[in-house]
Amino acid sequence: MDITGEILIGNASVSAGETFRAVNPATGATIEPDFSSAGPSEVEKACALAADAFDAYSETDTETRATFLETIAANIEALGDALVERASAESGLPLARLTGERGRTAGQLRLFASVVRAGDFLELRVDPAQPERKPAPRPDIRQRHVALGPVAVFGASNFPLAFSVAGGDTASALAAGCPVVVKGHPAHPGTSEMVGRAIRDAVKSCGLPEGVFSLLTGPSKELGGALVSDPRIKAVGFTGSRAGGLALVDIAGKRREPIPVYAEMSSVNPVFLMPAALEARGEALGKAFIGSLVMGAGQFCTNPGLVFALEGPALDRFTAAAATALKDSTAATMLTPGINAAYKAGVDALTGNEKVSLVERGQGGATENACQAALFVTDIDAFLADERLQDEIFGASSLIVRCRSIDDMRRAAQHLEGQLTATLQLDEADVEAVRPLLPVLEKRAGRILANGWPTGVEVNHAMVHGGPYPATSDSRTTSVGSLAIRRFLRPVCYQDLPDALLPKALRESEAGALPRRVDGILQTR
Missing domain, CATH: 3.40.309.10 (Aldehyde Dehydrogenase; Chain A, domain 2)
Incomplete structure (x- = not known):
């Protein structure tokens, strides 16, 4: 795959703004090509596309969404040695470490595909009407979890694959039904572009709206601030320094509509x-x-x-x-x-x-x-x-x-x-x-x-990679493991809606298709 240095906004590849280059930290030498720096215009276009894609993407069926995640994983693996070689040149990390990290990246995408197929992330609940109940009838009340909206993800410096463009934040947001706009880390722009193109190819081959994914590149702090400030962004995933995370929390909190920032920041373990x-x-x-x-x-x-x-x-x-x-x-x-x-x-x-x-x-x-x-x-x-x-x-x-x-x-x-x-x-x-x-x-x-050591984080259903401030900005969540999907969901309940107007997963005709609680009792498939 050729690396062009272009910004990926939906299906478009854009050259704009000032340029920058990656630096090999082992030698100090710059690495070709020149990369375009996104500005306000590119943020506007990416966020508009994400907002346009949200309604359709958030209502995709579980099989379509799971297949999309698996396709991303397969596309990343298909990049072969070129991906880990570029990541090593941009990060100084050894090839063996990055080969393992690529496996982790593909593995967590497939983990979230299995979560989506299982359907329990929707947390369907049904309390059927009781018209004869005394002293007052009970209405029919049904609940599901829905996607928050477009999510901004910030790539991390220390994991150019597993915590970056297709890392855990992106995987869990896409699994939840949220389009993603990634702010790629400027230390590994070539690696980011390669993975970004793999995701974009998956969007196309799965027939999804182009705004499901965009990648913005650039070294400026203003780019990240503009992305978090955009009113169409509804949540943020971040891994980095305490200063960087708190700056984003401050921006998000001062918006007309404040949004959650899930920032992993500082820990001495x-x-x-x-x-x-x-x-x-x-x-x-x-x-x-x-x-x-x-x-x-x-x-x-x-x-x-x-x-x-x-x-x-x-x-x-x-x-x-x-x-x-x-x-x-x-x-x-x-x-x-x-x-x-x-x-x-x-x-x-x-x-x-x-x-x-x-x-x-x-x-x-x-x-x-x-x-x-x-x-x-x-x-x-x-x-x-x-x-x-x-x-x-x-x-x-x-x-x-x-x-x-x-x-x-x-x-x-x-x-x-x-x-x-x-x-x-x-x-x-x-x-x-x-x-x-x-x-x-x-x-x-x-x-x-x-009787172990904290380095090394297993990606599974029980893992918690989070903690009280300043380890993270929200101790109720995790950025690793299947529970991470909850960050990008919110509950909605429907009272006395006709069956034909209910979301498909909550209709009576769908009983047994996905796990649901009926009168508090869990019913599996």
Whole structure:
């Protein structure tokens, strides 16, 4: 597939505005071709097409919509090695990692296809009329969930496939029946265009309205602001920095019609090393911890940026093992020069904090934007006194907090901001010590895991990739897993409508076609 640098607005390919190029973060060299930057005119056209497509697309039957999602997945796979090679050139990520990410992207599209076919996402409910009920008759009331409207999706820098143009936000919005306008991330515009064309081809081959999908490119913040401000956009999906997410939340809240922004923003993903586990396997835990920390240069939203443990010989052994593993770790290329600069600034701030000590640095790198990993240590009193010590450093940096007691660990958990994850390393002897900690972690995190590491997010029905602020802007949702479809739906009920006027799924003739609750009792097919 040729990459042209054009903006994709429905069926049209548009060259407009100023141009920019992708940058290879490993070398600093620019990559052809020139890409057009979308402006207000392109936002207007894309949003108008999306609004025009909404009524027809939102009422497509479940089989049509599921087939569309599966066609997108097949089209992405058909791009072959060219897609992962371009993504690697634009992100610095290794080919093996991106090959796996492509599989995840196709897999989550197919997951949502299965959700759509199952039909339970509509949450059909029927309370039939009871005309003889005393003291007053009950009307016939039926409910379904409907799509919100066109959705703006912002591609993420750290997952150029799975959280980008055809990522989870796009897949779940399309599954819900919402047309999507994607603001592609400027760090990987060629990758974005390739995937965007794969989606557009699926729109055409499935006979759907052209406005179901558009891709706007450009490096300016004004482009994102204009998209969120457009009155035809009814919801936003975003993965990125806290500053970026809050800016979009502010824009959306000041609209004449405020809209939801589902922003995944900031998390340090604390790890709690419980005493028995630390005593029994401290060295192994130290090595495994570094494996999670340096994976992908630490550029995961679930990277373990804080570790809490009781001070003593067991923690000393953990720290020594972690330091040895870190010293031997190679420096991976970071996604962009800007991310690398922000990482260095965060590490420098910790290095200059008199209450924090440097444990070890990883190897330096030969590439232009290599991430030299860093491990620091402080004590519980300093951590509780300085809010800056729980700030996210996006990259392979972590802080060990030495605690005096289990109560210190619980106080630390209470002190934390909202998180995507909280991890417990525990043995059987730790169960009673963990028990009072769990209610605190439930208030702080969207996913609590034991004897694993937070990097790596399974895409399935039970996953929650979300959490209290500032991990996300709305803790009631998830951006990964089948539950993500709920972000782009709302309930509508119909009272005493003639059967002929009811939505097809709620008609009596359709009873048994899709799952529904009748008088509160679930009836499956």
